[in-house]
C-alpha cells in the first residue's frame with residue numbers, strides 16, 4: 001500500500017486529475033501539470049524534475065500546443081516554475097531540462113525568485129546538425145537549483161570515459177588516475193543496490209582520494225534522447241540512467257520525487273528502482289508509462305543504452321579486478 005497521500009481524492013476530482021497507476025511508491029495521474037502542482041501542499045516534495053515540451057512544434061497529441069509564441073511559452077513556463085518552487089521543501093532540488101535558449105530565461109526567473117543556482121549541466125548530444133548561420137547545437141541544458149542550501153547532495157560515481165574504437169581511456173584525470181577508487185568506477189552502469197552508487201559527499205575517510213569521482217557538470221556519457229530501438233513510445237523519452245543519476249544525487253531513499261511532465265514515465269521508473277516515493281502527471285497518453293511501470297513491477301529491468309557504445313574497454317595491466325566494472 002502507498003504510505004503517503006499528498007493529494008486528497010477530492011482534490012484530484014476537483015482538479016480533473018485521473019489516477020491511472022498506483023504502486024507502493026507512487027501515483028501517476030493523467031492531467032495538466034498546473035492542476036497537478038496546484039493540488040499539492042506547500043513545501044512537500046524533495047525533488048522536482050521537469051522536462052517540458054521544448055516548443056519545437058512536436059506532436060504530443062491532444063491538449064498540447066508545442067508551438068506557442070515565445071512570450072506565451074515563457075509565461076506558461078513561469079507558472080509551473082513558480083508552483084514548483086512553492087511545493088519544494090526548503091533545501092529541495094529542482095531540475096529542469098530544456099534547450100539553452102529557454103534555460104537562460106528559466107535561470108533568470110529562478111534567480112529572481114530567490115532559488116539557489118547550483119549548476120547548468122550540459123547534456124551532450126551525440127549528433128550535431130549543421131544549422132545555417134548558427135553553430136551546431138551540441139548540448140541540452142539541465143538546470144539544477146535548490147530552495148536554499150541543498151538538503152541532500154550525494155556523491156555519484158561516474159564512468160571513466162573510453163574511446164569507442166580502441167577502448168582506451170580518454171582522459172588522464174590530471175595525473176590522479178592511479179588513485180581511482182576501484183569501487184567507484186562505472187557502478188552507474190552495473191549496480192543493483194542504490195547505496196552502492198552514492199555516498200554523502202561531506203563524509204568519507206579520504207576525501208582527497210575520492211575527489212576525482214565527483215560528477216562533473218558535463219554529461220557526455222548519457223544520450224539525452226533515447227534511441228528509437230529503446231523507446232517505449234514515439235515521442236521524446238529520456239534514458240533512465242539520467243534520472244537515476246539525478247535522483248541518486250539529490251535525494252535519499254524514502255524521499256519524494258515529482259515530475260509534472262511524465263511522458264513515458266522515466267522519472268517514475270527511476271524513482272521506483274531507487275526506492276523513492278514519487279508522484280507525477282502526464283496530459284497525453286499515459287499507457288507507455290503505465291506499461292513501463294507494470295513491467296518493472298513484474299521484474300523487468302530496462303537495459304540502458306550508452307552514448308559510448310558497447311565496446312569492451314581495455315583493462316589496465318595487472319588489474320584484472322576491474323574487468324566487470326569496466327565492461328558493459
Ligand SMILES: C[S@@+](CC[C@H](N)C(=O)[O-])C[C@H]1O[C@@H](n2cnc3c(N)ncnc32)[C@H](O)[C@@H]1O
Nearest residue numbers: 032033051053060237238261263264266283284
Ligand atoms: C519532453 S516530454 C517528457 C518526456 C519524459 N521526460 C520521458 O522521459 O518520457 C514532455 C511531456 O509533457 C507532456 N505535457 C505537455 N504539456 C503538458 C501539460 N500542460 N501538463 C502535463 N503534461 C504535459 C507531453 O505530452 C509530453 O509527454
